[in-house]
Amino acid sequence: MQARRLLLDPAIHEEFTRLKNLVEEKEKKVKELQDNINAVSFTTQSKMGKMLMAKCRTLQEENEEVGNHASEGKIHELAMKVALQKSQNAQIRSQFEGLQKHMQGLTNDVERSNQTVVILQEKLQDKDQEIQKLKQKLQQKNLMMEDGRSDAAENFIECDKPEVPKEAAN
Numbered sequence: 674m675q676a677r678r679l680l681l682d683p684a685i686h687e688e689f690t691r692l693k694n695l696v697e698e699k700e701k702k703v704k705e706l707q708d709n710i711n712a713v714s715f716t717t718q719s720k721m722g723k724m725l726m727a728k729c730r731t732l733q734e735e736n737e738e739v740g741n742h743a744s745e746g747k748i749h750e751l752a753m754k755v756a757l758q759k760s761q762n763a764q765i766r767s768q769f770e771g772l773q774k775h776m777q778g779l780t781n782d783v784e785r786s787n788q789t790v791v792i793l794q795e796k797l798q799d800k801d802q803e804i805q806k807l808k809q810k811l812q813q814k815n816l817m818m819e820d821g822r823s824d825a826a827e828n829f830i831e832c833d834k835p836e837v838p839k840e841a842a843n
Contacts, residue, residue, distance in 0.1 A: 711721065
């Protein structure tokens with residue numbers, strides 16, 4: 674009854690509650706400090722140490738496995754890029770070789786055309802010379818005819834008939 678009266682007194686009740694909360698805080702602080710002491714006194718032989726070491730080993734194995742997967746993925750990706758570059762290089766090489774063959778064919782065509790042009794120019798020069806000779810003979814004939822020497826002109830023309838080229842005869 675006396676305790677009940679004391680609890681009913683607000684000042685005592687307030688003090689009792691404050692002390693009770695203070696004790697709880699101190700108990701939490703003691704437990705925290707004990708955990709810190711246990712953590713500081715960590716050894717591989719203690720139960721907690723063995724558990725932590727086992728956990729570290731599993732994490733390390735997982736990290737290695739993830740690293741291997743990542744590097745394998747990068748290696749695979751790089752191998753794919755290399756294969757793609759090789760195929761593109763092969764295509765470009767074949768296209769280049771095709772263009773090179775085409776250019777060689779065009780070069781041969783141009784050389785043949787140039788040779789044909791040279792031959793035709795030579796023939797043209799020959800024909801021009803023949804035309805010049807014929808013009809000179811015609812002028813001479815016209816001059817002779819004007820002079821009244823028509824008989825001599827006929828003889829001259831028959832004697833100096835141009836030769837038929839061998840190519841035209843064939």
